[in-house]
Amino acid sequence: MLPNRSDMQKAPIYKMTPTMKIKNQMIQELKTCVSMENVTISYGKQEAVKNIFCDFPNGEVTALIGPSGCGKSTVLRAINRMNDLIDGCTLTGRVLFDGVDLYKPEIDPVEVRRRIGMVFQQPNPFPKSIFENIAFGARVNGYKGNMHDLVEKSLKQAAVWDECKDKLNESGYSLSGGQQQRLCIARTIAIQPDVILMDEPCSALDPISTLKIEETIHELKKQFTIVIVTHNMQQALRVSDKTAFFNAETKKGESGKVGYLVEFNNTEDIFNSPTQKSTQDYVSGRFG
């Protein structure tokens, strides 16, 4: 069983007083939400990313950046065990969520995905009505409240309510690509996971919707931990507290490229004073 975060979150974890020293240990742990310890992910025999060590802080936004094909999506999908669905995809190392190894045999991947939601790189609404697109996930997670309120609230948070409110009973595919993506964001918000993983959620959006989504992300991080993949440096700067820069290199004697984590730090530091030259090159746009 996964520890129940919602109980823990009720404790005022950030307002420490010196008298709360006993709790200190627990709080230290709580500051890290998801942590990767020496994670290597392979598709078949081909390694995609190698030896990742990374701690995603609780209640903050972490951005994953890096050139195409360096394994950002792969890392992201490892966090909610989405890679389990791909034949031949294997993972070594540990992915800890609140200190629990998500890849232990007794962990149920379905439970993991209910706690760690995901917005995919390509919009993938269900071929159902817009309303049902959101209600389905909520129902699967055992939501008992007023479904109409939830649908409206989620669509508003995802900045797509105006476009949807008159056609809730039409197919999710009657929306434009960008609207579909926001519908998918709404769907993920609606199930209220502890962590939200977003794989380039704004890549198909116009600047105005993008800004709206970014506002939503700011709003959401009060409630959730967010990990976001983005190719947009400005976006990483605007929304994230921490940034992880990935790169890929060709290993000697191997055919494909293997991704690895170059640098992980506060976003400001990554953009203003990176320690690695490749990071510097990438964030300043001097990258092939």
Add this chain to the structure above:
Amino acid sequence: MRGIPVSESETGSFSQRKRSSSEKLLDKSFKAVAISLAATVAFVLFGIFLVVFSGSLESIGRYGTEFLFTSEWNPVTDKYGAFTAIYGTLVTSLLSLLIAVPLGIGTAIFITEDIIPEKARYLIGLMVELLAAIPSVVLGLWAIFIMEPFLRPFFVFLNNNYSWLPFFNTEPLGPGMAPAIIILVIMILPIITSIARDSLNQVPIKLREAAYGVGATRWTAIFNVILPAAISGIAGGVLLALGRAMGETMAVTMIIGNSNNFSWSFFSPGNTIAAMLANQFGEADGSQVSSLMFAALILMTLTLLVNIFAQWMVKKLSLKY
């Protein structure tokens, strides 16, 4: 014919900016050939229909709709009614469908989901397809000598305990509609399974990911997202199988008993239109030929209706994604 003007410098290293007239001619003649081939198919179909219809005119004139609802079939007194065969056709095909659909779709789900290792799934799929390769006459022999004796205790059990139902109220003595239904199940199972498997495989991966991504269990994902997305293809396969079941001749005629004495019971010998045609056409003469033609017309119409219904259903059920 003048095309779009192309300047010399533009053509440079691309020799195909302008299509040659021979290539255009090829396109045109291909179109003509395709049209005439398609027309031939339609023409043959129409011709068959016409022949069967004109052959049955005498019988239609004599019996009219009465032919559909009387079950006497007597070449001696020259009185004909096809109710037994129509009932047999409908019962055997619909009931075999009722059994084969859940089995086939279940198998298809089983071999498209990663419940068991890839190799085992592949093997099962292969075996189901091999089932389709068995000639129907072999299946008929098998039904007579092995399957029917093997299943008889079960039929007897149904007869003993549920004989108050008209469908079970005769003693199972051998050939009959019940074993014919089972043999049809075996024959249409591969059709349903392989078409359902293909449709399930066509469901985009991103739709699966969407379902699992919101925390759906395997069963919720299958029954609420994946199956509905594949349903139009599956429905098409089911109706194809129904057409096959209605028209199947050899195996059915070997096991159904070929009796025109009407009985509601599945355990008594019966007949189907296809089996009756195969059995009687050889020796038929006079108005019996016309009556057989009439029966054939009914079978064709039934299959046609099923196909139209299939098209309509597929259109109606298709989900857009």
